[in-house]
Amino acid sequence: MRRNAIVGGLAERLEVPGEALGELRVQTAGRTALVENHRGLLSLGEESIVIAGGRGRRLTLRGTGLRVQAMTKKEMLICGTLQAVEWD
Amino acid sequence: MRNTAGRRMGLNDLIHGTVRLEATGAAVEELLNDAAAAEIALTDVESRGAYALRLTVDERDRAELLTMAERRYLDVRQLSLRGGSRGRAMLRRRAPLLVLAMLTAAGVFLASLFIWDVDIRGAENVSQGRILRALEDSGLHYGSFWPSLSAGELQNGLLLRLPELAWASVNLNGSRAQVLVLERAEKPEIYRQTAFADLTAKAAGIVTRTSVRNGQCLVRPGELVTPGQRLIAGTVDSLTAEPRQVRALGEVWAQTFHERTAVCPLPEEKKTAGGRGFTRLAVKIGEKRFNFYFNSGNPIDEYDKMIHETRIGVDGLFTLPVSLIREVFTEIRTEPGREARADEIAARLRETLRQSIEGEILSETVTVSESDTRLVVTLRAQCEENIAVLNNS
CATH class of the missing domain: 3.10.20.310 (membrane protein fhac)
Structure with a gap:
């Protein structure tokens, strides 16, 4: 967690986007969510998708009819009715 | 075209080919992570419960993905294959069709380069x-x-x-x-208003009324005039000076007599449309005609023929040198019709006379005579018309 705080602080001080330094980032728009800099899929279900963010961070997307529309090494496009985005 | 996941088939799918797979086993998500780590693009990943998922990958990545699944002790089943090798095989099987389509497209393109x-x-x-x-x-x-x-x-x-x-x-x-x-609009007659000219009679007749706007009138109502006779003179006498030369203007109306005769072959019978009919179809390509009927030598003299030609093409875009021809034949009934023919000729003579005079027909008589092979129709008419015409000489 300390390292996360350092990276976050550095990004803020250098005024660069966090994802440029490898931070997990999620953008939602309507029925679509774009997850960048992920470290893999931890679980996949129609009502929740859990994504690893590196350094112990986890992103949980909750909703209905969720599915991974496309997935590459760095990015993941998730479609469905999103109800919550939770960070652990 | 849609694949099994309902996604529209794109150009990439068509060229490279895509495979829809179903993986089952424990920790099936790990297959996705392995594939992502190996930079294999996954699409349409669909969870099918805790131990199964479906995904789509390019056909070229299938073997690598199967190896990964084997390492994870997962069972993988192929659900469908789109485009790629299957598409190419399909195209190979249907090569003649493809060639025909390409030839047709080339034909349309070539035809559009020529005027039809x-x-x-x-x-x-x-x-x-x-x-x-x-x-x-x-x-x-x-x-x-x-x-x-x-x-x-x-x-x-x-x-x-x-x-x-x-x-x-x-x-x-x-x-x-x-x-x-x-x-081009016809050039109007150009003349100088002051140019000397007389008005003379273009036909013989009995003068009924005169109207003189310039010049000296030489005739009176009731007088008989002959063709070429001066009616309104351009020379105007003066009591106090030399005679003036002017351009005569005016109208001289007279009763005239005209005779028009027409001769035509003696009509045997009159044809009227009606009765049964039939239709013949043909296609014209360029100047060549291809008939879709037989017995074209059958006599068709007793039929009235209407030809409808439709050219193939898209209006304003292109026209092909191909026409569809529909010939509609209607049977003609024949009836005796000498009187009708004589009436028709008399009407034509009347119309011709009406167009040739500047006035109206007062009375007329029509006589019809027949010789062995000819029908002679004569129209005699009494008219009232303006007979004054300009004479520059």
Whole structure:
């Protein structure tokens, strides 16, 4: 967690986007969510998708009819009715 | 076209091919992480419960993904294959169809480079045939290669060859040439108001009334005049000076007598439409005609023929040198019709006479006589008309 705080602080001080330094980032728009800099899929279900963010961070997307529309090494496009985005 | 996940099949799917797979086993998500780590693009990942998922990958990544699944002790089943090797095999099997489609497309493209339809508008007195001949002399004819034609040169050629035209425009639109013309207005008679001229009689008659606007009237009502006789003189006498030379203007109305005769072959019978009929179909490609009927040698003299020709093409886009021809034959009934023929000729004579006089027909008689082979119709009419015409000599 300390390292996360350092990276976050550095990004803020250098005024660069966090994802440029490898931070997990999620953008939602309507029925679509774009997850960048992920470290893999931890679980996949129609009502929740859990994504690893590196350094112990986890992103949980909750909703209905969720599915991974496309997935590459760095990015993941998730479609469905999103109800919550939770960070652990 | 849609794949099993409901996604529209894209160009990538068609060229590279995509495989829809179903993986089952414990920790099935790890297969996705392995694939992502190996930079294999996954699409349409769909969870099918805790131990199964479906995904789509490019056909070229299938083998690598199967190896990964084997390492994870997962069972993988192929659900469908789109495009790629399957598409290429399908195209190979249907090569003749593809070649035919390409040949058709090439044919349409080639046909659109030639003129197959010439549409002439605006011509009333100049016949379409003359305009077509002038266009042909200028280089535009049925089947000519339009990219080598110049609309400006065609317009100039048309105007040079047909002096009756005041303006012409040639628009080459694909296989269609649209020719718009404007005919030259007839030059009005130009004369000097002060030029000396008499008015003379163009026909013999009995003068009924006169109206003189310039000149000296030489006739009175009731007087008999002969053709060429001076009616209104351009020389006006003066009591105090020399006679003045003026241009005579006015009207002299007279009762005239006209006789018109027409001779035609003696009609045996009159034909009227009605009765049964039939239709024949044909296709014309270029100048060649292909009939879709047999027994074309059958006599069709007893039938009235109407020809409907439809050219194949898209209006304003292209026209193909192919026409569908429908010939509708209607049986003609024959009836005796000498009286009808005589009436028809008399009506024509009456119309011709009416157009030739500047006045009206007061009374008329029609006589019809027959010889062995000829029908003679004579119209005698009494008219009232203006017989004064300008005589410059």
